[in-house]
Amino acid sequence: MITDLGCFSQLPGxxxxxxxxxxxxxxxxxxxxxxxxxxxxxxxxxxxxRATVYDAVQGEPTLDVVQAAVDQARQxxxxxxxxxxxxxxxxxGKATAVLCNKEGTVQEYHGGRPISEPxxxxxxxxxxxxxxxxxxxxxxxxxxxxxVKKSIRGVHVFPxxxxxxxELTLSLPPETTASSGADALCQAIExxxxxxxxxxxxxxxxxxxxxxxxxxxxxxxxxxxxxxxTDMLYGSLxxxxxxxxxxxxxxxxLAHPLGFHYHIxxxxxxxxxxxxxxxxxxxxxxxxxxxxxxxLGADTQGMSPKEAAQQAVAAVRGLIRRIGIPxxxxxxxxxxxxxxxxxxxSLPSANVRNNAMPLEADDLQVILExxx
Numbered sequence: 001m002i003t004d005l006g007c008f009s010q011l012p013g014x015x016x017x018x019x020x021x022x023x024x025x026x027x028x029x030x031x032x033x034x035x036x037x038x039x040x041x042x043x044x045x046x047x048x049x050r051a052t053v054y055d056a057v058q059g060e061p062t063l064d065v066v067q068a069a070v071d072q073a074r075q076x077x078x079x080x081x082x083x084x085x086x087x088x089x090x091x092x093g094k095a096t097a098v099l100c101n102k103e104g105t106v107q108e109y110h111g112g113r114p115i116s117e118p119x120x121x122x123x124x125x126x127x128x129x130x131x132x133x134x135x136x137x138x139x140x141x142x143x144x145x146x147x148v149k150k151s152i153r154g155v156h157v158f159p160x161x162x163x164x165x166x167e168l169t170l171s172l173p174p175e176t177t178a179s180s181g182a183d184a185l186c187q188a189i190e191x192x193x194x195x196x197x198x199x200x201x202x203x204x205x206x207x208x209x210x211x212x213x214x215x216x217x218x219x220x221x222x223x224x225x226x227x228x229x230t231d232m233l234y235g236s237l238x239x240x241x242x243x244x245x246x247x248x249x250x251x252x253x254l255a256h257p258l259g260f261h262y263h264i265x266x267x268x269x270x271x272x273x274x275x276x277x278x279x280x281x282x283x284x285x286x287x288x289x290x291x292x293x294x295x296l297g298a299d300t301q302g303m304s305p306k307e308a309a310q311q312a313v314a315a316v317r318g319l320i321r322r323i324g325i326p327x328x329x330x331x332x333x334x335x336x337x338x339x340x341x342x343x344x345x346s347l348p349s350a351n352v353r354n355n356a357m358p359l360e361a362d363d364l365q366v367i368l369e370x371x372x
Contacts, residue, residue, distance in 0.1 A: 012047035019079025087131030130180025132240015182271025211235035284357035
């Protein structure tokens, strides 16, 4: 893991040490507009790396997108996969790397076939501060035919190297900063509150909450602020490290079906849901939510744990609103008659069971009612 301003310049040397033939996985537009793609290809060539580009990643990645990347990687006989971009590009890169040398289809592994051997070397380079995918052991993919969004997961999915350079996030537009930042905040808080949390992960989550809480609005309003961008990218990284060991909570459990069926960007739906899930769980874990309030900078002196916990909800709700994320699901077309299907799809999620307060169908109903 390499973290420093300007460390993207180390990409060619790192890749060259892993192989001479690489597939660079990215989205279709932002890397080209920013000049990052041209720079990467030029520098890789100068280092003696022959790189081909797979740029079909857009939105929530599907199994077909990964299968096409795997096919291209096999045809080019690559030794290294480079995932550059947001969480989707990195997830496609990780999935391509781990499946490229395996028998069977992407659908089989998405359906639960175990990954028992390492794949190709994968280098991940985030250009958004959101998922922390550069340090996680999963790749979130959607089976469009079955309407199922879940992860390919395992120790072999981890990237070999993460290059985390805040300079690459300076050109992010405000709406992307908001969406990805809301996801990072949600992951940091849900990892901190998760049933699977432990002292080591709490240290990571707490630092993530503190950094994101103090810098998300600043990064949204002043995108060229290097300090804010650094806080956000490192906060996202720390949250990713924590959640890999803890899993997440109810907001993420509900976010997957809501995002898929109503075409809501992942970070937006996570940010929208987070204060409602927190509010519903307060009685169950008020002392730890009180810590969240303090990490977010709320003045809780003289308050009871319950009162301080309510300040955590207020702080999150206020921050999410100030970065322009809606606070009601109805604006995306959700209606009460849709609740049973959303709840049925959410209940099997490990994140729902891992929430600070384990959630049942009735709990999800209440959360959706309040968020509607």
